[in-house]
Amino acid sequence: MRSSDARPIVVLANGANAYCLDDRALCFGMGLERLLLNIEILEKCAESYVLAQCSAGRIGRIPWLVRFIANGRLKKDQKDATARHLRGERSVMKAGY
Numbered sequence: 291m292r293s294s295d296a297r298p299i300v301v302l303a304n305g306a307n308a309y310c311l312d313d314r315a316l317c318f319g320m321g322l323e324r325l326l327l328n329i330e331i332l333e334k335c336a337e338s339y340v341l342a343q344c345s346a347g348r349i350g351r352i353p354w355l356v357r358f359i360a361n362g363r364l365k366k367d368q369k370d371a372t373a374r375h376l377r378g379e380r381s382v383m384k385a386g387y
Contacts, residue, residue, distance in 0.1 A: 305365060308332045320371035321381045 293312050302309060302318075307328045309316045317332055319325025342349045371381035 305368060307364070320368060320375075321383075323383045324367075324371075324381070 291311055307318050308331075315332060315336075317325065317329050319328045339349070374381050
């Protein structure tokens with residue numbers, strides 16, 4: 291997307307942690323550790339996509355159950371981090387991603 295489009299704000303408002311804008315990748319996190327992990331995840335996804343694109347196979351979507359579980363965990367972590375920040379506490383890193 292281009293920065294002149296009205297859509298980036300809408301996409302980021304739904305909790306997206308990474309977004310491509312004007313040939314740049316924007317990555318967000320609830321804290322420094324989460325930001326670094328999100329950058330690593332984005333890098334792995336990009337690498338996987340390039341490898342899949344180079345193969346002759348068809349590239350499909352991630353299965354809905356995997357997306358459902360991952361997005362649920364992410365939203366739960368974001369809610370917990372928000373509550374901790376509002377109390378003046380530091381967010382806790384979750385393992386298992």
